Amino acid sequence: MRSSFCCRSCWVACWLLVMPLWAQAQAMVLRTAQATITVQGQSPRQTTVSLPYLWDAQQRGQSGLVVFDMSFSLEAVPAEMYGLAIPKISNGYEVYLNDVLLDRFGDLSQHQLTDSKLPRWVGVRPDLLAKVNRLRIVLRADAGRQGGLSEVTLGPHIVTEGLHQPLWRWRVLGRLFVVVFSALIGLVGLLLWLTQPLVRSDGNLGRDPVYLCGALAEMCWVFRVTDSLMESAPLPLAWWSVASSLAVGAWACLTILFCVGVIAWRQPPRTLALRRCLLALVLVGAPAAIAGWVYGVPWVLTGWYATLALTSLLFAGYLLWHAMGRQAPQHSRILAAAILANVAVGLLDLYRLRIEPSTVGSTGLYFSSVLFGLVTGVIVLTRFRAASGKVVELNASLERRVAQKEAELARSYQRLEQIAREQARSSERSRILSDMHDGVGSHISTAIRQLLTGRASDAEVLQTLRESLDELKLSVDSMDLPPGDITALLANLRYRLEPRLQACGIELVWAVDALEPMAGLDAGAMRQLQFMLFEAISNVMQHAQASQLRIEAQQTAQGACIGVVDNGGGFDVGQTPRRGLRQMQERAQAIGAQLQIYSQPGCTSLQMVLSAEVHHRLP
Numbered sequence: 001m002r003s004s005f006c007c008r009s010c011w012v013a014c015w016l017l018v019m020p021l022w023a024q025a026q027a028m029v030l031r032t033a034q035a036t037i038t039v040q041g042q043s044p045r046q047t048t049v050s051l052p053y054l055w056d057a058q059q060r061g062q063s064g065l066v067v068f069d070m071s072f073s074l075e076a077v078p079a080e081m082y083g084l085a086i087p088k089i090s091n092g093y094e095v096y097l098n099d100v101l102l103d104r105f106g107d108l109s110q111h112q113l114t115d116s117k118l119p120r121w122v123g124v125r126p127d128l129l130a131k132v133n134r135l136r137i138v139l140r141a142d143a144g145r146q147g148g149l150s151e152v153t154l155g156p157h158i159v160t161e162g163l164h165q166p167l168w169r170w171r172v173l174g175r176l177f178v179v180v181f182s183a184l185i186g187l188v189g190l191l192l193w194l195t196q197p198l199v200r201s202d203g204n205l206g207r208d209p210v211y212l213c214g215a216l217a218e219m220c221w222v223f224r225v226t227d228s229l230m231e232s233a234p235l236p237l238a239w240w241s242v243a244s245s246l247a248v249g250a251w252a253c254l255t256i257l258f259c260v261g262v263i264a265w266r267q268p269p270r271t272l273a274l275r276r277c278l279l280a281l282v283l284v285g286a287p288a289a290i291a292g293w294v295y296g297v298p299w300v301l302t303g304w305y306a307t308l309a310l311t312s313l314l315f316a317g318y319l320l321w322h323a324m325g326r327q328a329p330q331h332s333r334i335l336a337a338a339i340l341a342n343v344a345v346g347l348l349d350l351y352r353l354r355i356e357p358s359t360v361g362s363t364g365l366y367f368s369s370v371l372f373g374l375v376t377g378v379i380v381l382t383r384f385r386a387a388s389g390k391v392v393e394l395n396a397s398l399e400r401r402v403a404q405k406e407a408e409l410a411r412s413y414q415r416l417e418q419i420a421r422e423q424a425r426s427s428e429r430s431r432i433l434s435d436m437h438d439g440v441g442s443h444i445s446t447a448i449r450q451l452l453t454g455r456a457s458d459a460e461v462l463q464t465l466r467e468s469l470d471e472l473k474l475s476v477d478s479m480d481l482p483p484g485d486i487t488a489l490l491a492n493l494r495y496r497l498e499p500r501l502q503a504c505g506i507e508l509v510w511a512v513d514a515l516e517p518m519a520g521l522d523a524g525a526m527r528q529l530q531f532m533l534f535e536a537i538s539n540v541m542q543h544a545q546a547s548q549l550r551i552e553a554q555q556t557a558q559g560a561c562i563g564v565v566d567n568g569g570g571f572d573v574g575q576t577p578r579r580g581l582r583q584m585q586e587r588a589q590a591i592g593a594q595l596q597i598y599s600q601p602g603c604t605s606l607q608m609v610l611s612a613e614v615h616h617r618l619p
Helices: 002-026 157-195 209-229 237-263 268-293 298-323 330-355 365-453 458-480 486-503 523-544 579-590
Strands: 028-030 032-039 045-050 064-073 082-086 092-097 100-105 120-124 132-141 152-156 197-199 205-207 507-512 548-555 559-566 594-600 603-611
Touching: 028 064, 082 157, 100 120, 120 157, 132 152, 152 157, 157 209, 157 365, 205 209, 209 237, 209 365, 237 268, 237 298, 237 330, 237 365, 268 298, 298 330, 330 365, 486 507, 486 523, 486 548, 486 559, 523 559, 523 579, 523 603, 579 594
Parallel strands: 507 548
Antiparallel strands: 028 152, 032 045, 032 064, 064 132, 082 120, 082 152, 092 100, 092 132, 197 205, 548 559, 559 603, 594 603
């Protein structure tokens, strides 16, 4: 098997060596022609020319027609298909063999309409050939468009197609590769610019201009290379060419700005001056391109191209000087080399295509730009990787800081909770002391005065002390009352005061329904409600001379209604209220309750209407 492989390899190598020699022997290359040249506005003139023939090298800034007549002889009329391989034929043409039209592109009477840019292969049927033949090519040449005709190769179709296909792949598929490659680099840069935030020096988030400049530069180059493949433009050809020239200028200027961002040029005055210079260069490019393509003054456009190349060359020199520094990163040296290579190729293209046209080859800058595209892609991805690393590091730092702040907040919350508990205990102590001072203390002070004056009976003093004890017990009980549970509050009052009511000969009638807890009644409101009820019951025991006391409570649609009803002697509601009744009204107002009093001999009713939205208004 190994020997078979070696044999095949040797055969392929021999074929590759022999095939060009065989093709050269089989093909006929036409290098001279009789040319009839007609420049617009002038009379035709005839001359003998050598191929390749470049129109711009002979007729600068003018358009016209050239008729090439070439004669050739064959030893015998072939029986196989022949072909013509023409590397360059532009801008419009007609190909005749023995007065038979073989191929045509564009309208020869309309200048600046179409532009043939691709290599051509024209098939020739055997019946069109004779021993003596005449090949005529009529060429339309437009000013400033590198019109002309290359050498023409005639031979069997296998031979001429073998010569045509590599050239076609290089000029067409090669440029398509450049378009796809540049478009991918541009899209990646644009995507990174849209999705990757940049933390500015002031702490705000923005976008990295390096990504945008690189992406826009590649997109401009995509437009330029695509134009080299288009033989019919969607706009009038002159104006489409203006846009193509401006794309070259934008590509060059954006490339310079991309390099400025990559090397992080920290000289704001010079950076600003450079940006203004590049902007002015692009703006000047518009009238220069219009003068060259629309008005047929190509030297203006050539001058602008030269200025663009000189600016790029000066910047490339600075970039190389910067890259040689010890502190310069490695990618800046690679970038400087790529820029210098493109500038060198661009200058060569400028000279051989516009200043001194001498060849019919393709623009080398189309392919040298791939080098810059590769460097751009590497730099963009490297920059993205570095930025991603910084983002990861920043996120880790933020997580550590957040964890630290959370721990500090947790400690702060603990301290605040401790302070809140201490404040609650202090507030509760203050409340108890206040209740004891206003309630129990007041009753004890009254008992002392009664004993000192000697005017009160023992029963009155005992009654005062009992009230003081009851109020003390209720103050202690209020500490454990569930907020909003009115039923528990009433049950606690019954437990504390029913024995005293019985001792006073008052029958207690209990008409209390099970009430839903009211969320609006906090601990303070529950205390206010408790003392209101205690005051009402105490007044019945002391002043009403009643034999029956009814405590009632019902659930209402708005909240709850609590009533204290006795069958005593009653009192005049219209008189100025006493101190106890005045305190009850103040407490009712404090919790947003309605206090309704009705009294006549034999029946006194005190109703407390609580709404579901009741709240403690006073401390």
